[in-house]
Amino acid sequence: MKRRDFITTTAIGASSLALLGCRRAEENKSVAINRGKKVKLKLATSWPAHFPIMGTGVDTFANRCKQLSGGSLEIQVYPKNILVPALQVFDTTSAAQIDAFHSGVYYWKGKNSAFSIFGGMPLGLTSEEMITWLKFGGGYDLWRELYGKFNLYPIIGGTTGPQMGGWFKKEIQTLADLKGLKMRIPGLGGEVMQRLGVNPVLLPAGEIYTSLERGTIDATEWVGPYLDKMMGFDKAASYYYTGWHEPGSILEITLNKTRWEKLSTEHQAIITTASEEMTGNMLQEFRYKNAQALQELPKSVQIKSFSKEIIRAAKVALDEVLYDESQKNDDFKRVLQSYQTFTQLNKAWDDISTKNFLEIRS
């Protein structure tokens, strides 16, 4: 009900003041069971307004929360840099200056290197497997414990599905071809590439295309065919490598923990359920649109995979990165142990189920 409707109804009630008027209100009340007060939450994102899939996904999520709550839970979505700069959403939510954010977990490595594992692991778990680890394998408990130190409460808020390895201006055949290459690649993937001789570069999204086109950088990774094509990378590089570093990156709806705990059980349930819906839809939308975009790439683009030599070296380098970080950070060590325990359990089953199905149908 809009404020104006409320005033009108009240005015009529006051003018008649009949028992009937009172009873009508009571009847309406009878269906308002446990409804709770009207709540408004400010949620900032790390994406431009209505950015495809990530941005439209969180818009749909907010609409769904409103709909499920009969209008009593209103989440106002602010695109990046409107209320808060894209990468300040963690700190401002932690400080309760806003109520919540929607972002990628891989952005918060600087806060605690353990967080990068909740966002996904090179050569590791797919989206469905990551979510299974978080929900059933103990991952969520650790994530909530460690975010709790920042007074934050994280919820899985979408996932990209498998990402591509990136765009290269020249073909990469051997490890030697990687040496000295300037590549835009963040996160654990970037650290691995660095150990293989690549020079990882950080660039704002708006500068990547021009840098690649002009040869200021030799390569860049982004997401997958659908979003990469929107960035125009197929016009600036010809070699498109299959993925290895982001098998299933996790996005998050994270709330200020004090704010979360003050919400009614019902509003908490609405946010949780709507996040689950967003996560499934996002994964499926990425699958469909990536499949379509792959068909539409120009013929100049060659799909390549890194050689066994490169993948083998990447595994060795990754193990070194994980070992070094475990020595430095106990949180990282604990989260990694939980992740690896699940990975081992999962792999024996996945090898004879999903992997087997994908192989025999080929």
Add this chain to the structure above:
Amino acid sequence: MKRRDFITTTAIGASSLALLGCRRAEENKSVAINRGKKVKLKLATSWPAHFPIMGTGVDTFANRCKQLSGGSLEIQVYPKNILVPALQVFDTTSAAQIDAFHSGVYYWKGKNSAFSIFGGMPLGLTSEEMITWLKFGGGYDLWRELYGKFNLYPIIGGTTGPQMGGWFKKEIQTLADLKGLKMRIPGLGGEVMQRLGVNPVLLPAGEIYTSLERGTIDATEWVGPYLDKMMGFDKAASYYYTGWHEPGSILEITLNKTRWEKLSTEHQAIITTASEEMTGNMLQEFRYKNAQALQELPKSVQIKSFSKEIIRAAKVALDEVLYDESQKNDDFKRVLQSYQTFTQLNKAWDDISTKNFLEIRS
């Protein structure tokens, strides 16, 4: 609010009859926006009460609907054979004798052979891919159109993930080993097996173990390690074959269409969102519990895969089954075309993304 509470509240209101009382009701009304009337739905399932994952999944779904609606949407879950026999749920919902059912789509082949495709395809799409086809590839439109003829409105209501190929008392090495085998295997998988010389047998769930143990049947398929172990099959047969016929079976929450259309937009949204949550949770729970159960199988159990010869023959037989059914049933032909168009689009992308990731991490 219960009827009794309503009467009590009204009585208090009537006894004071103050403006204050009236205003308080109005304030409560202000958060009851679009709440709608209290609705009760009778939903029958094809599972025993609280059957693991499928049954507990729909219990959780019903609780979630109640919670999300502030108590205004109550779905009463009836296990199989309480209100309705397990395989009568389709007809009784169609006839509006109950409001809804939770079951497996593969059961309704006899109503229209096209329905079997919505439930999953041997050697075909995984759960995530099936859902993507239904939501983004046109599958849902066809499903709703064809169920509409039975006055039914289907919603994806869970999925089993990849299933196993089944338990065999003897090792199967060649096509010759399949000839004359008595196997409990329903659906399209059963039709394919029949063309390979197997004698498919239908048995009630309660009789499968004894039949296998006594050698009345030579083999049976069921679901996967978790539910199969509960059935005790690991004590009655030693050869456990990896899957080929059920890569991603789809379950359904299906409502009587007239009843669905009479629900408020909000209650429709609650059912849709809670179904999405159930689907994700069920897939992840199956993954986790199957992985655990696989570890716990006795050492007497040997995990085997069918030979390339058998898989190749199964593909040929499947193509024949699909061709024959397409000649007989135009609905089947249309649904198959939609399924195959998506399959082709999806495969090019999946081969270089998910399949690639599962292979390089090994």
